[in-house]
Amino acid sequence: MMNLQDIDWRPKLGQKTDYGIGFVGCGGIVHYAHVPAYQKAGFRIVAAYDLKREAAEAVANLTGTATIYDHLDDLLADPAVEIVDIAVMPWHQLEIVQKVAAAGKHMLCQKPLSDQFDQAVQIVELAQAAGVKQAVNHQMRWDAGIAAAKIMIEKGMIGQPTDAQIQVSSATPWHMWPWLASAPRLEVQYHSIHYIDAIRFLFGTPEWVTSRHAKYARQGEVRAETKSITIMDYASGLQAMVAVNHYNMHGEKSAIFRFLGTEGAIEGTIGLMYNYPTGRPDTLVYNRQDQPPVELTLDEMWIPDAFVGPMAGLMSAIETDSDPPTSTADNLNTLSLIEAAYLSAAENRSVRPAEIGNHHASRA
């Protein structure tokens, strides 16, 4: 059997990594994830703009290399900015993408691409019409446990996949995102979307989505669902389940993934969700009936390390004129699953993702 420690799960950089990056939106996630990840990878941060100047100033102080802009148009006119890294609330993303595309710049959008499916489609079309590369920041695909599992599944180490489970029971610090309290959709659109995208990355697009959503008895002003269970059935018989609750206020926190197949099993933990956003490294154990369990040591974190992945993938796509691994066109397939989950919950039935309009061909 191959040595598990030989599995190279770390994000891969292209040849050219010195594209100038300009931030639009310089809030929490840029500070504690984008900037440290890019600094570690040696990426070049050249500009920062935020509606609140002090947020852009803080990023400029953190990097020591970013020019602060007071207007988006000025950042876009700067030839040093080759990639625009957008990190704003999803309902502001379209208006920014319109300007970035008009300026002919490549861009990395934040997830979710939009809170409205038709606006996500417009975002994709704008980039296609402008001929610029556009990726979305679904960095969980580069989270160590998920990235390693992908390689192991592709190598046939679990045989035919039969069951996939991601189960998270945590006490999420919702106060970090005050703008989410009034959002009409919450858990699946903003959080489980990472796990649903990861499942699609690992196993492709399912035939059926069945989702149930609920609230915690004391979630106060938080308006939408904070607990969800989503089941995705595949034609092969593979059944995937994503089950998440964000108000485990008294019990032991847990965040596990389990990928079972006809030949083996991959089981592990998602370190970030034990103590967001500090987190801890993931764990991963590989089991086969005829062999002792083998543990793969994972020494990187979802935040910030995995944030290298989407930007590195976008840079490689620019360099080689190919599709980024998290292209926004492909992301419409993940968003179709999110829409299917909400339709399923609202109508108490299972939904085929194809029922959702503008379903695009899957690359995964």
Ligand SMILES: NC(=O)c1ccc[n+]([C@@H]2O[C@H](COP(=O)([O-])OP(=O)(O)OC[C@H]3O[C@@H](n4cnc5c(N)ncnc54)[C@H](O)[C@@H]3O)[C@@H](O)[C@H]2O)c1
């Ligand atoms: N793991 C992840 O992928 C992850 C984690 C957290 C947040 N996010 C996403 O990142 C985005 C930002 O989240 P955050 O936690 O940094 O929020 P935040 O509230 O801390 O920061 C958002 C920033 O955007 C600025 N802003 C808003 N509209 C703007 C506009 N039109 N132009 C310029 N600046 C604007 C605000 O002034 C603020 O500084 C959200 O879409 C969120 O869903 C992703």
